[in-house]
Amino acid sequence: MQARIALVTGGTGGIGTSIVKRLHDMGHRVATNFRDEARGRAWQASMRDAGYDITLALGDVSSAEQGEAMVAEVERQLGPVDILINNAGITRDSTFHKMTPQQWNDVISTNLNSCFNVTRPVIEGMRQRKWGRIVQISSINGQKGQYGQANYAAAKAGMHGFTISLAQENARFGITVNTVSPGYIGTDMVMAVPEDIREKIVAQIPTGRLGTPEEIAYAVSFFIPEEAGWITGANLSANGGQYMGW
Numbered sequence: 223m224q225a226r227i228a229l230v231t232g233g234t235g236g237i238g239t240s241i242v243k244r245l246h247d248m249g250h251r252v253a254t255n256f257r258d259e260a261r262g263r264a265w266q267a268s269m270r271d272a273g274y275d276i277t278l279a280l281g282d283v284s285s286a287e288q289g290e291a292m293v294a295e296v297e298r299q300l301g302p303v304d305i306l307i308n309n310a311g312i313t314r315d316s317t318f319h320k321m322t323p324q325q326w327n328d329v330i331s332t333n334l335n336s337c338f339n340v341t342r343p344v345i346e347g348m349r350q351r352k353w354g355r356i357v358q359i360s361s362i363n364g365q366k367g368q369y370g371q372a373n374y375a376a377a378k379a380g381m382h383g384f385t386i387s388l389a390q391e392n393a394r395f396g397i398t399v400n401t402v403s404p405g406y407i408g409t410d411m412v413m414a415v416p417e418d419i420r421e422k423i424v425a426q427i428p429t430g431r432l433g434t435p436e437e438i439a440y441a442v443s444f445f446i447p448e449e450a451g452w453i454t455g456a457n458l459s460a461n462g463g464q465y466m467g468w
Contacts (some may be wrong), residue, residue, distance in 0.1 A: 229296050229307070234362060237439070252299075292340070294343070311333045355397070359381075365465055386399075
């Protein structure tokens with residue numbers, strides 16, 4: 223497989239780190255973004271100790287200006303971005319009748335607007351080079367909804383609408399655009415949930431367990447090789463059977 227330049231947003235988190243490692247193991251040169259420099263550098267050092275040379279660039283993906291500057295910095299250090307994984311995301315949970323405009327806007331900006339803010343600076347180069355891979359990390363809750371997550375579910379559902387439109391526009395340029403929708407994954411955030419609540423979640427999953435970040439990274443990697451060039455506009459559900467649809 224030809225080595226490519228890959229950018230993973232939110233790559234310092236649990237799922238993001240696994241995606242970064244997987245792409246690196248596939249032979250690609252990988253970059254991610256940071257907002258807190260001290261935390262970002264510490265993460266980079268720990269990755270280097272584990273044998274992963276990952277490039278960092280400053281950037282808040284909820285800002286169009288910072289998104290563009292981040293891409294420019296990655297391309298200055300590594301070269302044109304061929305693989306983009308829109309993974310960055312946050313939650314600000316609340317039932318809708320109590321939700322504040324800031325809770326709504328923060329989640330929409332970081333989870334959905336970020337897809338525009340980071341993809342827009344790379345798409346023209348991909349079209350010129352006639353090759354590209356773009357993958358959005360959505361969520362099971364963008365498919366089935368979730369109590370207390372109207373903002374998050376709206377953003378994650380919107381990511382797939384973005385995917386299928388972008389896929390149609392760019393298929394003839396050798397660019398594929400797809401979505402991975404994880405279910406409940408055993409990240410630090412989920413493992414911090416009280417055990418009795420986790421048990422109720424697991425009871426709803428046919429496989430009888432939480433997923434792992436590595437399993438989501440594998441799902442992402444499915445869309446990257448040349449052999450995946452005929453798969454575009456797809457959504458790959460990776461949720462242990464908790465939500466099944468056509």
